[in-house]
Amino acid sequence: xxxxxxxxxxxxxxxxxxxxxxxxxxxxxxxxxxxxxxxxxxxxxxxxxxxxxxxxxxxxxxxxxxxxxxxxxxxxxxxxxxxxxxxxxxxxxxxxxxxxxxxxxxxxxxxxxxxxxxxxxxxxxxxxxxxxxxxxxxxxxxxxxxxxxxxxxxxxxxxxxxxxxxxxxxxxxxxxxxxxxxxxxxxxxxxxxxxxxxxxxxxxxxxxxxxxxxxxxxxxxxxxxxxxxxxxxxxxxxxxxxxxxxxxxxxxxxxxxxxxxxxxxxxxxxxxxxxxxxxxxxxxxxxxxxxxxxxxxxxxxxxxxxxxxxxxxxxxxxxxxxxxxxxxxxxxxxxxxxxxxxxxxxxxxxxxxxxxxxxxxxxxxxxxxxxxxxxxxxxxxxxxxxxxxxxxxxxxxxxxxxxxxxxxxxxxxxxxxxxxxxxxxxxxxxxxxxxxxxxxxxxxxxxxx
Numbered sequence: 059x060x061x062x063x064x065x066x067x068x069x070x071x072x073x074x075x076x077x078x079x080x081x082x083x084x085x086x087x088x089x090x091x092x093x094x095x096x097x098x099x100x101x102x103x104x105x106x107x108x109x110x111x112x113x114x115x116x117x118x119x120x121x122x123x124x125x126x127x128x129x130x131x132x133x134x135x136x137x138x139x140x141x142x143x144x145x146x147x148x149x150x151x152x153x154x155x156x157x158x159x160x161x162x163x164x165x166x167x168x169x170x171x172x173x174x175x176x177x178x179x180x181x182x183x184x185x186x187x188x189x190x191x192x193x194x195x196x197x198x199x200x201x202x203x204x205x206x207x208x209x210x211x212x213x214x215x216x217x218x219x220x221x222x223x224x225x226x227x228x229x230x231x232x233x234x235x236x237x238x239x240x241x242x243x244x245x246x247x248x249x250x251x252x253x254x255x256x257x258x259x260x261x262x263x264x265x266x267x268x269x270x271x272x273x274x275x276x277x278x279x280x281x282x283x284x285x286x287x288x289x290x291x292x293x294x295x296x297x298x299x300x301x302x303x304x305x306x307x308x309x310x311x312x313x314x315x316x317x318x319x320x321x322x323x324x325x326x327x328x329x330x331x332x333x334x335x336x337x338x339x340x341x342x343x344x345x346x347x348x349x350x351x352x353x354x355x356x357x358x359x360x361x362x363x364x365x366x367x368x369x370x371x372x373x374x375x376x377x378x379x380x381x382x383x384x385x386x387x388x389x390x391x392x393x394x395x396x397x398x399x400x401x402x403x404x405x406x407x408x409x410x411x412x413x414x415x416x417x418x419x420x421x422x423x424x425x426x427x428x429x430x431x432x433x434x435x436x437x438x439x440x441x442x443x444x445x446x447x448x449x450x451x452x453x454x455x456x457x458x459x460x461x462x463x464x465x466x467x468x469x470x471x472x473x474x475x476x477x478x479x480x481x482x483x484x485x486x487x488x489x490x491x492x493x494x495x496x497x498x499x500x501x502x503x504x505x506x507x
Contacts, residue, residue: 060180064109064180067105067108067109068177068178068180069178071101071105071173071177072174072177072178074101075098075101075170075173075174075177076170076174078094078097078098078101078166078170079166079167079170079171081094082094082163082166082167082170083163085163086159087159088136088139088140088155088158088159088162091136091159091162091163091166092133092136094166095129095132095133095162095166095169096133098166098169098170098173099125099126099129102125102173105177105182106119106122106182109182110122110182110183110184112314112315113309113315114309114310114312114314114315115184116184117305117306117309117310118184118185118186118187118306118309118310119182119183119184119185120185120445120446120449120450120460120463120464120467121176121181121182121183121446121450122182123302123306123464123467124172124442124445124446124464124467124470125169125172125173125176125182127467127468127471128169128172128471130358131358131361131362131421131471131472132162132165132166132169132362134355134358134359135355135358135359135361135362135363136158136162136362137351137355138348138351138352138355138356138358138359139153139158139359141347141348141351141352142348142351142352143348146363147352147356147359148360148363150412150414151367151412152367152370153363153366157366157369157370158366160369160370161362161365161366161369161370164365164369164423164434164435165365165423167435168423168426168434168435168438168439171435171436171439172438172439172442172443174439175439175440175442175443176443176446179443181443181446181447181450183450185450185453185457185460186457187306187307187310187457187461188310188311190453190456190457191262191265191266191307191310191457191458192266193457194262194456194457194458194493195262195266197492197493198259198262198263198266198493199263201259201492201493202259202263202274202275202278205274208252208255208256208492209278211249211252211256212252212253212256212278212281212282212285213281215249215253215285216281216282216284216285216288219241219285219288219289220284220288222240222241223240223241223288223291226240229291230291234292235292237291237292238292238293241288241289241291241292242292248484250289250293250296251296251481251484251485251488252488253282253285253286253289253296254296254297254299254300254303254465254485255462255485255488255489255492256282257282257286257300257304258300258303258304258307258458258461258462259492260275260278260279260282261303261304261307261308262307262458263275265307265308265310265311290333294330294333294334295468295469295472298330298468299465299466299468299469300465301326301330302464302465302467302468303461303462303464303465305323306461306464306465307461331354331355332354334353334354334356334357335350335353335354340353357419357472360418360419361418361419361420361421361471361472362421363418364408364418364419364420364421364424365421365423365424365427367424368423368424368427368428369427372427372431372432373431375427375428375431377428377429377430377431378428378429379429379430380429380430381401381429382401382404382425382428382429382474382475382476383425383429383441383475383476385401386401386403386474386475386476387475387476387479387480389401389476390476390477390479390480391480391483403420403474403476403477404420404424404425404428404474405418405419405420405473405474408420419472419473420472420473420474421471421472421473422438422441422442422470422471422475423438425474425475426438426441441475445463445470448463449463449464456489456490456493458489459486459489462482462485462486462489463482466478466481466482469481
């Protein structure tokens, strides 16, 4: 139960967020909106520090993760636009200072309403990850005690991808899209998620200071790293998702997060952002600064630009009224070869409708507008709110489940909800099989004794 002091703090910050909403209504330039958004996030950090006490516990909070990951998907997009001299980087549809300002206003409203919902309902809470992993550790040891099916999958696809890369010859000289054509297949996404879960389990195993079967574990780590090295030559989404999980798990083991930990994190983020530019051979030596910025932050700008389009067309859309959430999510659970009439993905439909030669990632704001128009300002915060509630509830089943939902915040903010839904369910099923089926008789006997 929440005490009077906590209730008073929750009400106070909810009032402050409401005041920020009023201020947002009167802002009409991007710089002022950036200042407001940054100030709002700093206010949120003050609240989290007061309530959760430390950065370790803040990182174990799904609400903190979702509220934090939201920020770069707004700020970085605006930065690209400003660095490009307030001119659009793409010209497929109308983008100018006015449309960017209107879209940012919409985003800030959604963010502030989300914070109000999470604060007033007291859903910004930390999870005891360290103890949660300890409870599951005997089963994790059982899983890694001998060679298992995931070992076979990781080794097979690591060697298979390496073979495809080496057999091509000059693989590194290809463009990112050409590399994807070589390494990707119909099962790539399923395998990527398996490798992500596998990497997460390896992390759990080692941060608990268990070194049994050391040679076998090193063997596993080598092939896992090999898979990720090949993957990062043309992709970065899933590995970034895993790295967020790694940070959450690692932080849970620290007594205190030091300055060097924060600096390592910042440098790692910068390196991952720049990797997109480096892969495309766009550097300051051969391109303008704005080109390098766009290549590094293009994911955020392109995702945001779709919201830009839908905010401007908000009164000219045939609304879906929740269909993309319910129907598309249901169909996402079945492979295409089993269900031939699956709803077309929103990103694919957008690409066809606008005769684009490149696919843009979708996002919850655009999908919210498609479903409920201007009322997305309410529906999107409630969707985030629902995800946080579920995250906080499923902790008692398996501590890795809310961690996975926190990790997928990156996917949630840059994709259709049905994709986020499928990925979460898929990973939950894998976890269920690992922790409820795969136990060797050796460890069963030990547990009984």
